[in-house]
Amino acid sequence: MLPRSLAAALLLSLPAAAAAPATKDPWWSLLPIPPPTPLPANPVDHFIRAALAPTPPAPPADPRTLIRRLSYDLTGLPPSHAETADFISAFNTNPDAATAALADRLLASPQYGERWARHWLDAVHYGDTHGYDKDQPRPNAWPYRDYVIRALNSDKPYARFVSEQLAGDALFPDSRDGIEALGFISAGPWDLIGHAEVPEDKTDGKIARHLDRDDMVTNAMSTFTSLTVHCAQCHDHKFDPVSAEDYYSLQAVFAAVDRADRPYDSDPATAATRRALTSEESSLKSREANLIAPALPRGADSLAALDKLIADSRQPAASLAAQAGFHATISDSQASPKWVQIDLARPTAFTTTILHPCHDDFAGIGDGFGFPPRFKVEASNDPDFKQDVVTIADHSAADFPNPKITAVSFNSKTTARFVRVTATTLAHRQKDYIFALAELEILDAAGHNLAAGAPVSSLDSVEAAPRWRRSNLTDRWYPGADAAALAAPPASIANLEKARLLIVESLIGPAAAAELTTTRSRLAELTAQLNTLPPPSRVYCGTVHHGSGTFTGTGPNGGEPRPIHVLSRGDVRRPGPPATPGAILAVKSLPGRFSIPPDAPEGARRAALANWITDPANPLTWRSIVNRVWQHHFGRGLVDTPGDFGRMGGLPSHPALLDWLAADFRDHGGSLKRLHRILVTSHTYRQSSSHFNPDAASSDPENRLLWRMNRRKLEAEAVRDSLLAVSGLLNPAMGGPAFQDFVVLHPEHSPHYEYQLADLANPALHRRSIYRFLVRSKPQPWMATLDCADPSLLVDRRTQTITPLQALAQLNNQLTFVASSHFASTLDSLPGSLSDKIREAFLRTLQRDPSPDELATTAAYAKTHGLANTCRVLLNLNEFNFAD
Incomplete structure (x- = not known):
């Protein structure tokens, strides 16, 4: 995927593509789902074996393999030796009953939600930082992650699950879930510079917001319907029946939405009390x-x-120190004059004008950040400075030495209402030019600062509170000021x-x-x-802007939907006809445009989209989620492109099975746990993965017909969690803020996330991987080596590789050393011989006894290299890292 900045540039530079409209023939994914017919056996086995005949299926997996497979699939953790022994005993008596009981137990465990939330967060590209250049953290993103875990564990009906994530505040306004679920809208990357430092009415600002809405549209339609509608932002989709008008109708759904921390009450009683009090307060x-x-x-x-x-x-005095000052918008030309001025309310006599430089560590500049090399200071009673202008200082002809942190003072005995500072030449930053001041003081003869609290206006400005905003120029704070002395009693x-x-x-x-x-x-x-009342909680989510100046990253829309137009070739400079809220016209059973009254709240648009997606007549939604669940159980979807059900995606290997499961899932309340039970109790799922049939392998080398089960490598999170669980280090605490397995350096601008500085022996870092703080710009090296998902991308299906580097990384990763050492200490504390301890190590890691040869070889190794190194070897075995 192209970086968004590059994609934006291409949108404005590529010639118009030749029109090649998609064929009008009905496509399989858009056809209605036929009603399910009653079947005599498990539907999976019925359809799979019908397609497989006359090839026989593989024999069943042994019970130890099956419990490992089920445990990893449903909880992401290995079974204990005791659980394995109990299951083997029950399985030998009644395999079907034992498998069903095991599935029910695992689905009822809290670890189920933690496991399957990881799959969902991959698909919606959830992360704990913004991404892009500065990649600032999102400290309040985690409530959305906890919402997903909670929703899955409670088996929330899928239609409700979808609706809450798109419009929970509109459809379920009194619920905690209805607010936290909106983290879906804001899950993806966000361009801080493009939103906070570039005005919305500038071309770059329009591009940033266009791409932001594109992310929301793409996330919604790819995740819930498996359609690639974003291909239609420059022209009608070349392969699928999605028009540019459809695409911009979807953008209109999110026209009022921005991303920010939204306050809410997690306790219903507190929420009700606050609503009553604030309602009366608003009236008064x-x-x-x-x-x-x-x-x-x-x-x-x-x-x-x-x-x-x-x-x-x-x-508060502490908050003053967070305010850097006034910052004009960034320019690509040094010779672009910028001005800022204050209003003293009436013509006022003053004697001294003082400019206080900023301090900012961006690009290593530090003191004197943004101080203009050439400038002038003027006073006037005319706010436009067209007449009666008095020059206080003029340094526009030659460069003025950067004062660093020293205040620049000018004698200015005059009387005027307005004082203006004009940067005639901007300061060089890195690849652009800026103008910034920390404070402007105007002193009278007695030394009183007349400018304190005065209104500030400017040609333009970066409004990124609290660091940068116009009002900071007269807030009495500047580098070196005594913040405590400024706080009034x-x-x-x-x-x-x-x-x-x-x-x-x-x-x-x-x-x-x-x-x-x-x-x-x-x-x-x-x-x-x-x-x-308890202070409200906060969640980073899709929300609307009702204020001004302090809501980072938004334009002055005041909570109202922005006008959306069909853009010619996706160019924000070439708006076409206005777009009205809607979806796509290709789903013939549903209206493609929404009937929303003009005075309806903005949430009505998102609610309409949620209702369109979750409508029982929408075939895309129900096929999409069933296919995703199938993929994570069988290693490959019935459609092997889970995010693309269009003509450039794959075709279903078993279309009748996909439709039967989709209809059954829809008609039984959208219960994910019920769907899991159907899949994992099937004989198809319970097949051996090690069985080899030469004829089947020749005719179906990719095992699309499932003549045997697919052996699968564990994902990065399952490997890490298993390593902690087996060694006895796993911290089972659920929920709450993410743990950070890194140290942050230079947090002010572009934080440096340094993983090598973290103390991996710290128990706080031993929670499950679902609670790990996900950095977009710098992934955790070991997890990335194990093919962890990139949180900047919609990951429908993870890349799976097997490389020597993975084995080396796992063998030598610092967490492996910590876990192996603890594992060995635990084994050493047990009674018995070295052979007894090695048997226990095998039981904990592989859920089986070692063979005589394995025991002898491992014991010899342990005598030479120690028990800790022996544990490292066991934790690096293929048998430990694969689900057979």
Whole structure:
């Protein structure tokens, strides 16, 4: 897959592709699913053996192999020796009953959800960082991961599972799951620079947001329907019946959605209390605003200044230090003048103007970050600086030495309302140019800072709170300032609020002032009650922006859907006709466009898409999920392209079986656990993988007809978790923030995730791999070597390789040393001879006794190299790393 930045460039540069519309013939995946017919036996065996005949199936796997296969498939962990012995005993009495009971036990275990959540998170490209250049962490992404685990363990009906992830806040507004599930929308990579540092009305900003919506559309349609609709963003799909109008109708569904941390209450009672209090609070604030409204035209300047001072005074000292200052938008030309100015509210006499440089470690710049080499400082009573302009300082003719962290002061005895700093030449950053200032102070003759809290305007700016925003220029904070001294005591805040109230009361009259006092008294009571509630939880998810300036990464849409147009050749500079919310027209049993009232909340669009996808008449949805589940049990889907059911994807090997399972799954409430039971209790699943039939191998070398079971290499997570489980180190704690098996260096901009610095003996790092913090830009080296999924990509099917490097990495990985040492210590603590301890090691790792030759060879090795190295060898055996 191309990097998004390169893809964006190609969208704007490639010539129009020759039109080659997809054929109109019905495609198998779009045809209705026929109703399932009653079958005399397990449906898997019925259809598989009918296609396989006259070739006989392989004989059944032995019970030890079967319990390992089932345990890894359903929980991702090996069975214990005791569990294996019990199953073998039951299996020898009644194989069918023993297998069914084992499947039920494993499906009921909490580890089932942990195992199958990993498959789901692969498909939706979940990660704990943004990706792209800066790859900043997402500390609140994990509630979505926990939601998936919880939903799978509770066997949540699949239609509800899908709907919550697309529109849980709209369809199930009072539920915790309805909010946490929205992490699906934001699961993929996000371009911090393209959103936070580039205005939405600029071309690059439009491209960033177009690609962001494309990620949402692609994730939804690929995951839930196995269609590649994103191929239609430049022209009608060349192979499948998906038009460009279809694609942009899907983009319109997500037109209001951005990505951010969303507050919510995980406790239903707390959520209900907060809703009631905030509802009353909202009503009272509306009343307060109506009472104050008559005063605003006459007291706007004074009230605005006091509001800013009050807000700044309430700001914690620690948060001030996080504010770097003002930052103009990035330019690719050094000769692109940028300006920023402050408004003193009225013509005011002042004597000194001080520019405070920024400090920022980006690109190793540090002190003096963004300070312009050429600039001028001017004052005027005209906000446009077209007349009566007084020059305070002019350094536009020659380069001014970078002051680093030293304030630059100018004498400026004048009277003016506006003070402007213009960067006539921008500062060089890396491959671009910038203008940044930490603070602008305007001092009167007594040394008072007249600019504190003053309104700031600029040609443009990066609004990435709290570090960069216009208001930071007059917040009194700059490198070297005493943050604690800037924090006003409560008495000062009370005085400011009293002054504000007096101004308002003098302007609205005594009757309204009395009502205002009563209203504010009740508001204070509500605030006190709200403050007694537990702080809300937060989840990084798809949400909408209702505020301004502090919601990183959004444009000024105010929570309203942005206008979406069909783009000519996918070029944001060439918008065509407007697009209305919808899906695709190719599913003939369902409307392809949604009937949504113009005044409906934005969530209605996502709810309509959720209802379209989960409609029983939508054949794509039910075939898609059944095929995904089949793939993870048999090693290959009935359709071997699980993310593409179009003409460029594979054809089903057993179409009647796929349709029977899809219809049965849909008609039985979308129960995933029921589907698992059908598959894993079949004789097809229980076949041996080691049986060899020369005739079958010749006619079906890829085993598409399943004449035997497929032997499968364990995924990276299953290997790691098994290593911890067998050694006795596995920490079974479920849920909560991810553990970080790395140390973060330089977290300010582009964090360096250093895995080699982590202490892998730390028990906090011994949780299951599903709880590992997933970094997009720098994967964990050992896990990557074992073909771990790339969280930047939609991974429907993992790459499977077998290389010498994998064996070397597993043998010499630091976690293997830690686990082997602990494993050996545990064995050493047991009574008995060395041979007894080796037998115990075999039972724990392979669930069987060693053969006499194995015992002799291993004992000789242990005497020479020690028990810890012996454990390392056992943990690196093929038998340990494969499910037969």
